[in-house]
Amino acid sequence: MKLGFLTACLPDRSLAEIAEWAGLHDYEALEVAAWPDLGARPFTATHLDVAGFGSGHADETRALVDKNGLTVSSLAYYDNNLHPDPTERAAVNSHVAACIDAAALLGCPCVGTFVGRHPGRTVAENLRDAETVFAPLVDRAGERGVKLVIENCVMEGWHPDGYPGNLAYSPELWEWMFSLGLYLNYDPSHLVWMGIDPVEALRPYVDRIPHAQAKDVQLFPAQRNRYGWPGRAVVREDPWDVGWWRYRVPGLGQVDWRGVVDALYEGGFDGVLSVEHEDPVWGGTEEKVRTGLEIAHRTLRPLIVA
Template identity: 60%
Template sequence: MRLGLLTACLPGEPLEDIARWAGGHGYAALEIAAWPDRPGRDWEASHLDVESFGKDDAARVSAMLDRHGLSVSAVAYYENNLHADLEVREATHEHLRRCVDAAQLLGVGLVGTFVGRDVTLTVAENLRLAERVLPPLVEYAAARDVRLVIENCPMEGWHPDGYPANLAYSPELWGRLAELGLWLNYDPSHLVWLGIDPLAALEAHADRILHVQAKDVEVQAAARDRYGVFGRVLDRRPWESGWWRYRIPGLGEVDWRRLIDALHQHGYDGVVSVEHEDPVWSGSPERVRQGLTIAQRTLDPHVNV
């Protein structure tokens, strides 16, 4: 097992600067963000230009990572593959295919994404949509020795009322997604605020986990008593529930000692990739790196045993 980080937390930093820092601060792998470089969306990281990525680019990136003692755990592009707008959906699929192409050139076997949801349809209708839309993407990846790993984030901010907008939010649906050829990028933080025991979910689905994201969550039970599990309704703001927030591993509710021990017991030998979305340790690249240092100190004793 190795410790890595998702580069999306440093969207304005060059990939080599991130690699230099990560290699010098106890990290062994990068989950490289590869969103399209779109004007006005500075929060999206484009550390791989997959639209024009070729063999020379792959050789350059691989050599650079080797210099810093790093590998690539996955190419990361978390978007809504079931978007209600057909043009947006197809553009998302096209970019996902370019991420798969880049992963193949880099010799990386995983691309991380979301299933998503058409928020104009019911969950049952979305499952039928997924059965039609997703297999061609899985097949495209498989033909290039790449597998798609799906993060189990609810993506409640995509839904106008804060309901789950990513079909992979619930372990009940993981088996259905597995039938479509999708694998898990397991993130325990989402399960905690949904009231799901992350250890029980891991035990039941360990054979589908090919990648792990390490993010924690802080729960304020008194605020939940006021707002309910779906969060604030009046004066609602996307991505702010009013009763929970994401934190750096070790600063929230997840028992990382037991969780990583369970991964060891099930033979997981991949990467545990820190996904930094902690508002306390954000605001500047320096603060983000301080948060990543806290995460490394928390996780490394359990990962590298």
């Protein structure tokens, strides 16, 4: 197992700058942000431009990460593959395909994305749509030796009422994903606030997890007693502000990291555990983000066998 981080937390830095910092701070891998340029959209970045990505770009990227003692664990493009607007949906699907092609040129084993959801359709209707949408993407990935991994983020901010906007949030849905040839990019933080034990949920599925993310979560039960599980309803100006939990870097929340890492090892996981930094306390400035990555490193490094 190696320790890495998702580069989207440093959107204003180049991949070269991030790789140098990561190597100097004892990280071993990068989950490289590969969104198209979306402007100021939070938690996204374009550290690899997959449009027109060719063998020369791949050679340069490999040389860059090799120089800093790193590997590229996955290309990251987490967006709504079931977007309700047909044009937007097609653009998202097409960009996933471009990420797959770029990953193959790099020798990168994974591409990470979301299933997503059309909020105006039932879960059953969405799942039927997804079976059609993902079939050619799974085939494309398989032909190129790449695994398409789906993060189990709930994406509640994509639904007008705060319900799951990414249909990958539970083991029931993981099993459905696996039947399509998709894999899981396991993140325990989402399970905790959903009321699912992240260690017990993990154990049966380690063989379908080629990549994992490390994000923590802090719960505020007194606020949950006020809002209920879906979160703020009457006044919710920010669709992501549920009011009773928030993400933290590993070690500052309630995830049992000893249990998670132990279950990964016991199940034979030998991939990358990638820190996904979305901590509002250790965010807002680049200095704070880097400190957050250092806190995560201090939490996780002792648990990972050198």
